[in-house]
Amino acid sequence: MREELIIAGFGGQGIMFTGTLLSQAAMIEGKFVTYFPSYGAEVRGGTANCCVTIDDTTIGSPVIINPDSLLILNKPSLDRFKPRLKKGGLLVLNSTLIEDEVKETDAKVVRLPATDIAERSGQIRVANIVALGKYLAIRKIVNQESVLQALEALLTGKKKELLGLNRKALITGYEYK
Amino acid sequence: MTTKRLMKGNEALGEGAIQAGCGAYFGYPITPQNELTEYMSRRMLEENRVFIQSESELAAINMVFGASVAGARAMTSSSSPGVSLKQEGLSYMAGCELPGLVVNVQRGGPGLGNISGSQADYFQAVKGGGHGDYHLIVLTPGSVQELYEMPALAFSLSEKYRTPAMILTDGILAQMQEPMEAVKIDTTRDENRDWILDGCKGRAPRKIRSLLMEEGALEAHNRHLQDKYNLIKTQEQRYQLINEQAEIMLVAYGISARVCYTAIQEANKKGAKLGLLRPLTVWPFPEKILQELALKVKAFLVVELNAGQMVEDVKLAVNGKTPVHFYGRAGGACVTPGEILKEIEKI
Amino acid sequence: MKKLFSKPESLTDTDHKYCPGCGHGIVHRLVAEVIDELGIREKTIGIAPVGCAVFAYDYWNFDVTEASHGRPPAVATGIKRFLPDRVVFTYQGDGDLAAIGMAETIHAANRGENITVIFINNAIYGMTTGQMAPTSLLGMKTTTSPFGRDPKLAGYPIRVGELLSTLEGTTFLARCAVDSAKHVLDAKKAIKKAFEVQLAGKGYSMVEILSQCPPNWKKSVPESLEYVRKEMMSYFPLGVIKDKTKA
Numbered sequence: 084m085r086e087e088l089i090i091a092g093f094g095g096q097g098i099m100f101t102g103t104l105l106s107q108a109a110m111i112e113g114k115f116v117t118y119f120p121s122y123g124a125e126v127r128g129g130t131a132n133c134c135v136t137i138d139d140t141t142i143g144s145p146v147i148i149n150p151d152s153l154l155i156l157n158k159p160s161l162d163r164f165k166p167r168l169k170k171g172g173l174l175v176l177n178s179t180l181i182e183d184e185v186k187e188t189d190a191k192v193v194r195l196p197a198t199d200i201a202e203r204s205g206q207i208r209v210a211n212i213v214a215l216g217k218y219l220a221i222r223k224i225v226n227q228e229s230v231l232q233a234l235e236a237l238l239t240g241k242k243k244e245l246l247g248l249n250r251k252a253l254i255t256g257y258e259y260k
Numbered sequence: 261m262t263t264k265r266l267m268k269g270n271e272a273l274g275e276g277a278i279q280a281g282c283g284a285y286f287g288y289p290i291t292p293q294n295e296l297t298e299y300m301s302r303r304m305l306e307e308n309r310v311f312i313q314s315e316s317e318l319a320a321i322n323m324v325f326g327a328s329v330a331g332a333r334a335m336t337s338s339s340s341p342g343v344s345l346k347q348e349g350l351s352y353m354a355g356c357e358l359p360g361l362v363v364n365v366q367r368g369g370p371g372l373g374n375i376s377g378s379q380a381d382y383f384q385a386v387k388g389g390g391h392g393d394y395h396l397i398v399l400t401p402g403s404v405q406e407l408y409e410m411p412a413l414a415f416s417l418s419e420k421y422r423t424p425a426m427i428l429t430d431g432i433l434a435q436m437q438e439p440m441e442a443v444k445i446d447t448t449r450d451e452n453r454d455w456i457l458d459g460c461k462g463r464a465p466r467k468i469r470s471l472l473m474e475e476g477a478l479e480a481h482n483r484h485l486q487d488k489y490n491l492i493k494t495q496e497q498r499y500q501l502i503n504e505q506a507e508i509m510l511v512a513y514g515i516s517a518r519v520c521y522t523a524i525q526e527a528n529k530k531g532a533k534l535g536l537l538r539p540l541t542v543w544p545f546p547e548k549i550l551q552e553l554a555l556k557v558k559a560f561l562v563v564e565l566n567a568g569q570m571v572e573d574v575k576l577a578v579n580g581k582t583p584v585h586f587y588g589r590a591g592g593a594c595v596t597p598g599e600i601l602k603e604i605e606k607i
Numbered sequence: 608m609k610k611l612f613s614k615p616e617s618l619t620d621t622d623h624k625y626c627p628g629c630g631h632g633i634v635h636r637l638v639a640e641v642i643d644e645l646g647i648r649e650k651t652i653g654i655a656p657v658g659c660a661v662f663a664y665d666y667w668n669f670d671v672t673e674a675s676h677g678r679p680p681a682v683a684t685g686i687k688r689f690l691p692d693r694v695v696f697t698y699q700g701d702g703d704l705a706a707i708g709m710a711e712t713i714h715a716a717n718r719g720e721n722i723t724v725i726f727i728n729n730a731i732y733g734m735t736t737g738q739m740a741p742t743s744l745l746g747m748k749t750t751t752s753p754f755g756r757d758p759k760l761a762g763y764p765i766r767v768g769e770l771l772s773t774l775e776g777t778t779f780l781a782r783c784a785v786d787s788a789k790h791v792l793d794a795k796k797a798i799k800k801a802f803e804v805q806l807a808g809k810g811y812s813m814v815e816i817l818s819q820c821p822p823n824w825k826k827s828v829p830e831s832l833e834y835v836r837k838e839m840m841s842y843f844p845l846g847v848i849k850d851k852t853k854a
Contacts, residue, residue, distance in 0.1 A: 143522030326685020
């Protein structure tokens with residue numbers, strides 16, 4: 084089964100890290116995966132997005148035109164990518180920062196206050212990981228265990244101290260009802 | 261447990277070059293190839309090899325010239341506007357018969373253009389690029405794995421024929437990540453090194469030059485170069501062929517070949533059979549296989565991220581025997597599988 | 608019998624194509640003598656420019672490569688970084704070094720590349736038959752400044768040595784001339800010092816040599832020498848411009 088996901092939000096919300104993390108987890112499971120980041124001129128504050136494609140067979144284009152799923156962390160990204168979502172696709176929204184009027188007939192919409200949840204768990208910066216957890220709880224494209232392994236692979240050196248925080252955020256997202 | 265690593269195209273290319281024995285790298289910042297220069301700035305020093313961030317692309321290619329003269333596997337990389345600046349040095353290297361590797365991570369043009377992936381520098385890469393009658397050997401990787409493996413091939417062909425080689429890739433392949441296997445790289449070098457300048461101890465002094473003013477000398481030199489290019493043409497055409505039996509054959513390299521591959525997968529679902537000829541060298545151009553395919557297939561569709569460049573070489577090879585169609589998007593836009601399938605319907 | 612004079616081993620038997628009175632032949636010989644005296648012929652790699660000295664590789668009896676116009680410092684950088692125990696020098700004219708190749712010149716100097724630059728300043732583009740150079744003096748008539756160099760049109764002659772002296776990366780900079788026996792001997796001393804700086808691994812060295820170009824200056828040889836002494840030297844003073852080895 085092919086899953087095409089676009090992750091989007093503000094620069095600084097960890098969009099690229101989320102995409103790399105999911106890709107790493109898919110690779111750990113021996114799946115085919117491609118990750119393609121937008122690479123705008125601005126470093127912070129602009130919009131950032133990336134495409135992650137996961138499949139059981141060889142992947143051609145890493146560029147996603149009509150995604151199966153969207154993981155959206157801010158309003159401008161919703162406006163930009165919602166029209167491209169496949170009919171009936173999955174839309175996971177960060178409801179802390181987005182007020183939306185998306186109809187259930189267009190997409191399967193999951194609203195989760197990722198930024199609030201992250202703030203309550205002690206670090207606003209992990210809203211991306213909370214949202215990823217929720218997305219994976221619905222689309223079981225990779226196992227939770229693989230994502231935890233991927234976190235260990237990516238958070239090394241000085242970043243190792245962020246491991247606990249990210250693990251907790253992931254599980255909180257998975258368990259959010 | 262997999263032995264694969266998730267790697268960015270730019271970095272895989274850098275590591276591949278290092279594994280291939282790159283002894284000197286010279287670079288200048290430009291998007292979307294910065295990760296390659298950054299990667300080399302760390303790894304080359306770790307390996308105790310030469311790294312310089314040069315003052316310009318012009319200086320970088322001339323540093324490659326120097327390191328190559330001294331016998332190094334030397335390399336530089338840039339993106340389209342920067343590669344334009346390297347053309348002077350490439351012409352001199354071709355004239356002086358120096359090996360070396362230039363990477364072009366193509367972006368949209370002309371002018372400053374934009375920073376999106378593109379294939380608009382095909383003409384520049386395969387038709388010479390600088391002044392004078394010459395060709396570069398031009399390799400076109402199609403995955404992060406191939407970005408890792410192709411520098412070794414580029415260095416080896418470049419040394420075998422003593423002519424500069426180019427890896428022609430694009431912003432999408434260079435920026436994307438996918439799992440790759442760090443396979444063992446063959447670093448065997450051509451043994452004929454009787455031309456390098458390392459001091460004349462125990463031998464006669466050597467000179468490296470492309471200036472030939474004596475009566476008939478430059479013409480003779482050009483004849484020699486053309487003999488060499490003809491040999492490369494007969495020996496080194498490389499390609500990948502998918503669904504050989506298909507009636508309609510797509511022709512594409514690099515990122516556009518990957519989009520074609522997705523189009524083929526979608527067509528398969530609907531029962532339609534499409535083929536793909538993916539050149540791995542665009543100079544020498546795989547014209548022999550195209551001539552064979554021209555007698556079998558109903559039509560070719562050439563797909564490029566430009567306004568139609570490689571399609572000219574396809575037409576030359578096919579020589580009117582079979583219709584050749586073109587679909588492309590220019591200015592840093594990427595073609596989509598859906599657009600390709602729509603074009604197929606029109607044929 | 609004592610041998611008083613012979614051709615340096617570092618020169619070939621090839622006849623020079625330089626014009627009568629030209630300074631290039633003298634400087635080629637000085638470089639060759641210095642290389643012989645330092646015993647470094649077999650580990651020296653020279654870089655010939657584009658300009659009158661483009662055929663330098665025919666005259667020197669050691670490894671020499673060409674470089675495109677203005678790029679010898681970049682080529683030298685590539686060679687020297689890969690083979691740091693060899694002796695690498697560039698031989699450049701004023702157009703090559705101070706016009707089209709100024710960026711390469713400044714950055715090689717600024718990186719403190721351990722190379723030697725021999726810079727022939729004859730205030731004119733010789734090989735292309737007499738156009739204005741970045742070092743042409745004010746008022747100097749050339750084929751592209753027929754009314755004399757006008758600073759409003761063409762700016763001022765560049766004092767390369769002084770310009771480079773502000774860069775932390777430069778070690779030894781000197782300006783010499785080859786208009787008289789005394790100055791020729793001084794020039795040889797400076798060239799030797801420059802190579803010694805490189806051999807000691809002390810960094811970038813450059814010797815600028817004021818030279819005469821009688822045909823393109825439209826002067827006789829004696830008039831040309833007079834022009835070097837009177838006009839060139841008053842704008843481009845001779846002497847050591849910078850010597851960090853003495854600090």
